[in-house]
Amino acid sequence: NQSINLATNVTGTLATGNLPDGSVLQVVEATNNTEATSTSTSYADTGLTASITPSSTSNKVMVLVNVTLASNIGQELANQCDLGGLKLVRGSTDILNPVSDKRLGVFVGSSNPVSTYVIPLSKLDSPSSTSAVTYKVQYASRNSGKSIRFNGYSGTSTIQLMEISA
Secondary structure (H helix, E strand, C coil), X not given: CCXXXXXXXXXXXXXXXXXXXXXXXXXXXXXXXXXXXXXXXXXEEEEEEEEECCCCCCCEEEEEEEEEEEECCCXXXXXXXXXXXXXXXXXXXXXXXXXXXXXXXXCCCCCCCCCEEEEEEEEEECCCCCCCEEEEEXXXXXXXXXXXXXXXXXXXXXXXXXXECC
């Protein structure tokens, strides 16, 4: 048996083989733990963003997001917590707006709960590009003047992008 140091003894391009459709070709992850607060009903960037460059226009991008949201104690309506809305955006195009009326929240049974939630979002996107594609998360308050807090109470949010062969 003989060992070969591939780093010094191989030149040229190594063949990658034919991977089956649905194979994960690359993964990008970004984390954000910066707190941001909004009282606006207009969507704004959270700062959670990541970019990926697909290797083929036919490939897809699986976007997985975990967002930590909070509202300020005492600002909830009795027996519910309408935090606001979240959107997933590619470039400047909305690709996921799961609760368009900004009623993202839960029944809490109290008028003064501790209100921090980790909210998962996922979307299989077809960007049809081989240029860098940027994905970001936006948020908005449900009620003007009421706070929605991205990464409130020391939260952390993540975004993962996976290029999927097609």
